[in-house]
Amino acid sequence: FDQRDGVIWFDGAFVPWADAKVHVLTHALHYASAVFEGERAYGGRIFKLDEHSRRLVESGKLLGFDIPYSVAEINRACEETLARQGFQDAYVRPIAWRGSEMMGVSAQNNRIHLAIAIWQWPSYFDPAQRLKGIRVDLAEWRRPDPKTAPSRAKATGLYMICTLSKHAAERKGYADALMLDWRGQVAECTGANVFFVKDGALHTPTPDCFLDGITRRTVIDLARRRGVEVIERAIQPEELGSFEQCFICGTAAEVTPVSEIADWRFTVGDLTKTLMEDYHAEVQPKASVAAA
Numbered sequence: 001f002d003q004r005d006g007v008i009w010f011d012g013a014f015v016p017w018a019d020a021k022v023h024v025l026t027h028a029l030h031y032a033s034a035v036f037e038g039e040r041a042y043g044g045r046i047f048k049l050d051e052h053s054r055r056l057v058e059s060g061k062l063l064g065f066d067i068p069y070s071v072a073e074i075n076r077a078c079e080e081t082l083a084r085q086g087f088q089d090a091y092v093r094p095i096a097w098r099g100s101e102m103m104g105v106s107a108q109n110n111r112i113h114l115a116i117a118i119w120q121w122p123s124y125f126d127p128a129q130r131l132k133g134i135r136v137d138l139a140e141w142r143r144p145d146p147k148t149a150p151s152r153a154k155a156t157g158l159y160m161i162c163t164l165s166k167h168a169a170e171r172k173g174y175a176d177a178l179m180l181d182w183r184g185q186v187a188e189c190t191g192a193n194v195f196f197v198k199d200g201a202l203h204t205p206t207p208d209c210f211l212d213g214i215t216r217r218t219v220i221d222l223a224r225r226r227g228v229e230v231i232e233r234a235i236q237p238e239e240l241g242s243f244e245q246c247f248i249c250g251t252a253a254e255v256t257p258v259s260e261i262a263d264w265r266f267t268v269g270d271l272t273k274t275l276m277e278d279y280h281a282e283v284q285p286k287a288s289v290a291a292a
C-alpha cells in the first residue's frame, strides 16, 4: 500500500506517495495521539467535506491539540489532492498527529502534522455479499464509557478494540463485529453505525459513547424525508430477535444490509433497499440548478 503511484498532501506540500514517511519516534505511533477522517468522493466531489473537516479539527481538540490549518484550508487541501490524483470516485483519508520532537507521555511542544491520502476503494465489503446482507459476529470488546476515553473523537487509539474485534470476527468467517458499549447496550460495528427496522420504523442506538456518524445522520434525514419514524434510543442485545431488518452505515461501508448477527437473522427488506438507493442518489453531485 505504501508503494503506490500518485501524491500525498503532507504538511502543505505534495510528496510522491512512497515518500510520505514519518520517524519511528513519532509520538502518535507510541501513544496514539492521532485523529483522522474517512471521506468519499463521488463524481469528483467529496460528500459532506466541510462536516468531515470540522469533525477532524474537533477530534484534534478532544485530544488536546490544534491542527495548524483552518477548516477552509483543510477542505481546499482535500479538493486539490483529489484533483491531483485525478479520481472521480475515491476514498479520502486525512490524518493529523503529534510529531517526534519529544518522546514520552508528555508532548506539549510536538509539532502537529497533517497528511491527506486519496485512493480508490470501491466497496468496503464484498459486493456480492453486500446485496445478500453481510454476516456479523458479536464482539467481545465493548465501547468505553465517555469517562474512560474521548469517545466522540475519531481518534486512532479507539480503533485498537475495533481491529481486535474485526480480526476475531474474520477468523470465524464473519465480515464484521457488532460492539456493545460498557453498559452492555448495542453500540456500533467496528467502522460503521447500526440501524434496525421494526414495524416500518427505524431504531438506532443513541450515540452517547461512540461516533455519531455523518452517514448515520444522512440516513436519518433520508428516512424522515420519506416519512419513516426514526427512534434513537438505548437498544439491548436481547431485543435483536424482535427486529426484521438490520443495516450498517458509514462513509466506507455506505448502507450495507446485515443478514445475521451471531444467532439472530434479518431479511434484506424494502426499507433497507430504499435507503441504500436513497443514499446512493444523495451522495451524487447535484447538477447546479440553472436560474429559472
Ligand code: PMP
Pocket: 038, 162, 188, 189, 190, 191, 192, 193, 210, 211, 212, 213, 214, 215, 216, 249, 250, 251, 252
Ligand atoms: N463508527 C466508527 C467506529 C467508524 O469508524 C465510522 C466511520 N468513520 C462510523 C461509525 C461512521 O461514521 P461516518 O458515517 O461519519 O463515516
